[in-house]
Amino acid sequence: MKIKYFLKGYLKGKLRKCFLFFIKNSSIIRRYFINHEIVGGNSLYCYRVWMRHLKYWSLVNDQVPKVVVEFGPGRSLGVGLSALISGSDKLFALEKNQFWNIEDNVRVFDELVGLFKAETKTETISSEFDKAPNKTIDFPSDILTKTHMSNCLKNERIKKIRKELFDPFNPENIYLMSLIPWEKTNIIKENSVDYIISHTVLQHIEKLSFTYTSMNRWLKTGGCISHKIDFKSMNRTKLWNQYWTLSELEWKFVTGQSYLINREPLSVHLKHLEVNNFEIIYDIRNSSKNELNRIHLDDNFKYLDNNDLTTSGYYYFAQLK
Numbered sequence: 001m002k003i004k005y006f007l008k009g010y011l012k013g014k015l016r017k018c019f020l021f022f023i024k025n026s027s028i029i030r031r032y033f034i035n036h037e038i039v040g041g042n043s044l045y046c047y048r049v050w051m052r053h054l055k056y057w058s059l060v061n062d063q064v065p066k067v068v069v070e071f072g073p074g075r076s077l078g079v080g081l082s083a084l085i086s087g088s089d090k091l092f093a094l095e096k097n098q099f100w101n102i103e104d105n106v107r108v109f110d111e112l113v114g115l116f117k118a119e120t121k122t123e124t125i126s127s128e129f130d131k132a133p134n135k136t137i138d139f140p141s142d143i144l145t146k147t148h149m150s151n152c153l154k155n156e157r158i159k160k161i162r163k164e165l166f167d168p169f170n171p172e173n174i175y176l177m178s179l180i181p182w183e184k185t186n187i188i189k190e191n192s193v194d195y196i197i198s199h200t201v202l203q204h205i206e207k208l209s210f211t212y213t214s215m216n217r218w219l220k221t222g223g224c225i226s227h228k229i230d231f232k233s234m235n236r237t238k239l240w241n242q243y244w245t246l247s248e249l250e251w252k253f254v255t256g257q258s259y260l261i262n263r264e265p266l267s268v269h270l271k272h273l274e275v276n277n278f279e280i281i282y283d284i285r286n287s288s289k290n291e292l293n294r295i296h297l298d299d300n301f302k303y304l305d306n307n308d309l310t311t312s313g314y315y316y317f318a319q320l321k
Helices: 003-025 027-031 043-057 078-085 102-117 144-150 155-164 208-218 250-253 266-275 306-310
Strands: 068-069 090-094 177-181 193-197 219-228 278-287 310-319
Touching: 003 027, 027 219, 043 068, 043 078, 043 102, 043 193, 068 078, 068 208, 078 090, 078 102, 078 155, 078 193, 102 155, 193 208, 208 219, 208 266, 266 310, 306 310
Parallel strands: 068 090, 068 193, 090 177, 193 219
Antiparallel strands: 219 310, 278 310
């Protein structure tokens, strides 16, 4: 690896560490230094992501999940709010750091209500969810029937959800509960959750084993999980998978001692699924060329097989047996 990647990564990591400190402690920083119109702050994007998760949920269920957990909502609670608008009774939004502001959540919520009222068609957000990217998807009227949505969009219900957006940490809320940091709480009851979702988040979670164990504990029997995982190095190395050649010390340097991703490959996630009694119903694997020589892998990653070394992204929908 060239020294410039170490230095560039180190500086970016230090800046990121400072940025996260200010993001966590200042609503002003979150308001003016984050572009809330892209990715998680974009209502249409959130709507599309939820529709993808709902599509796979409907493979084994004919009703909207009642209790939904989302890991890493990011710049707004939009994906989870889409679940609530479409009929879910409760949303738990789990995050390590707060990236959203109340006004952004309210704006996104109002825009999402408009999208649902119009029964807006959507497109695949990328080939990571569907093998036919940019395919237009009709409003899922088979599960979100007109009668169902008429009840979901009643003014009284929408007003109650909207009101809770102004105090999302209130444990007395009926519809919405934001947990930051989520690892330090046991507020989610065992065997109470129907659906757990995330989009390019699990690679950022430090306690991965604890996370999978928690999902098993929270879910009802027959409950489902739906996750998209990105295995690339986030441009911290020249090659997308070159971070597996770095020792722990080198990786800490490259990331500026700022925790970035857990570096766990596909096989580790598959093992966690097996140990925690999950059955994969549907999955999509994104492959990228491997240019690494196995001899250059760090000792901690010598076990990686060819599937690990060529899987740059993975989506799975799984059910608790």
